[in-house]
Amino acid sequence: MPAPEIIVETDPVPDFETATEKYIYYARKYMVELCLGSLFFVYILNIYVGQKVNSKVVAMWTAEALPVIQKNFHHTGFGDEPNFSISQLKYHEFEFFASGRDYC
Structure with a gap:
């Protein structure tokens, strides 16, 4: 066959x-290709603008929360020296470390 x-x-x-x-x-x-593009x-x-906005939100949070966190915790940040560093795990996820509660 x-x-x-x-x-x-x-x-x-x-x-x-x-x-x-012609146009x-x-x-x-x-039309489909133009819409998808x-x-x-x-x-x-949106990804680019979102990253910038998230970084600004973290910076504002850091400025407002620093006095409260330093008052309530003995050690802040990563490493041996106390600091206020924030680690960025993903574009939308940040991490902060604090240890040794004071004034419990």
Whole structure:
């Protein structure tokens, strides 16, 4: 039994009288690709802006929480020396270490 033939029909490209007609034709033809490309651009922009906003939120939290945390804990931060360093685990997740509760 012979294999069936695959026939692919392509639309002939029409002759365009103006550049606007050509633009509209290709915009309609590649609408899905344009929408997905735009969505991808917005997604990447959201990641970049989100990282910057998260860093600013952490900096503001650090400035407000530093006196309270230093008052209530003996050792703050990572390492042997007390400091107020915050470790970034992921783009949306940060970690802070404090040990030795005072004034319990």
